[in-house]
Amino acid sequence: MTGYGRDDDALAALTPALREGYFAGQTVLITGAGSGLGRGLAHWAARLGANVVLCGRKVDRLEDTAAAIGRYNAQVLVHPLTIRDPEAVQDLFSAVAARFGCADIVINNAGGQFPSAAIDIPPKGWHAVIDTNLGGTWHMMQEAARRWRDAGRGGSIVNVVAVTGRGMPGVAHTAAARAGVIALSKTVAIEWAPLGIRINCVAPGLISTTGMNVYDPRAVRAMTRTNVMQRFGQIEEIADTVCFVGGNASQFMTGEVVHVDGGNQIWGDQWTIDKPDYFKVDSIDD
């Protein structure tokens, strides 16, 4: 384990930007809550007064998050599933209904990818990334909306995506999936407005989480040079934004994509695999 991310004690020592009680009486569902940003979001939601639903595939990691946020005395439901299975997603929302009534805020944070030149991505790898990031997020969005519609009430969805605007060489599958989520979010922000449902996206730049451990450490160190601020973002910087966007402080926002990326959408290298000589400044003739 390298130094990426923040452990539970470090998260507990920080203070959310939003006021105490911001989520009081509300239920916040978080996917990918066993690690990284999702775990940070679980701390933030619990500290802001929410009932918290923790989802992901690995139950041990979810139980660990539940134990860690026990210090805030929140009501917590652990529900393992893969978001790629629409029936499992329906079961999740039934379990939430049985325990808390309805979720108020759904944070679709689960996802990931692997670095590969687009030309080399195998079909199985393509489908794994698309089915998780686009398909899984969609199953969660649609089921949340159906439950809110059937209950005659609204709700709020936050989709954690990525900075796709300039392309993402080295992770084309995730660029396609996340751009799909953004387009979907803008579309249903319109269709579901009459239902009182808001949908927004948060696009993190490179954030220091344990998720970085799956990448080559040298490459990840170099990635800190790829934004205007020349550093990693931190979990709390994303958690503050997601909680703002998910909760009532942003109630006049929908269909929005909030970039929290140190300026990476306007400047900085995008390469997540070795950059071809073609793009290197040294390759320019005098």
Ligand SMILES: CCCCCCCCCCC/C=C/C(=O)SCCNC(=O)CCNC(=O)[C@H](O)C(C)(C)COP(=O)(O)OP(=O)(O)OC[C@H]1O[C@@H](n2cnc3c(N)ncnc32)[C@H](O)[C@@H]1OP(=O)(O)O
């Ligand atoms: C070298 C440059 C490093 C730069 C680092 C920065 C990257 C910036 C990207 C943009 C910013 C986003 C950052 C993040 O998201 S941080 C971390 C988030 N977490 C993860 O990405 C988790 C790790 N990823 C995964 O778990 C998987 O990629 C996946 C999401 C697909 C998991 O799905 P699943 O569990 O179903 O997949 P499998 O492991 O069973 O694999 C299915 C097939 O996918 C192909 N595959 C999977 N991993 C790799 C790999 N490392 N290399 C090549 N191919 C891979 C493969 O076909 C698998 O099938 P087989 O196992 O049968 O071969």
Ligand SMILES: NC(=O)C1=CN([C@@H]2O[C@H](COP(=O)(O)OP(=O)(O)OC[C@H]3O[C@@H](n4cnc5c(N)ncnc54)[C@H](OP(=O)(O)O)[C@@H]3O)[C@@H](O)[C@H]2O)C=CC1
């Ligand atoms: N860190 C960064 O720099 C950036 C991250 N992001 C995105 O933010 C999100 C969180 O990333 P981060 O915390 O860094 O990385 P992590 O790898 O720590 O988090 C990904 C989480 O997704 C869960 N997950 C993956 N597949 C599924 C599935 N099929 N069903 C349910 N849960 C699943 C994993 O849990 P489990 O394995 O137990 O299922 C894990 O907890 C991801 O979507 C990521 O791509 C976007 C931009 C930048």
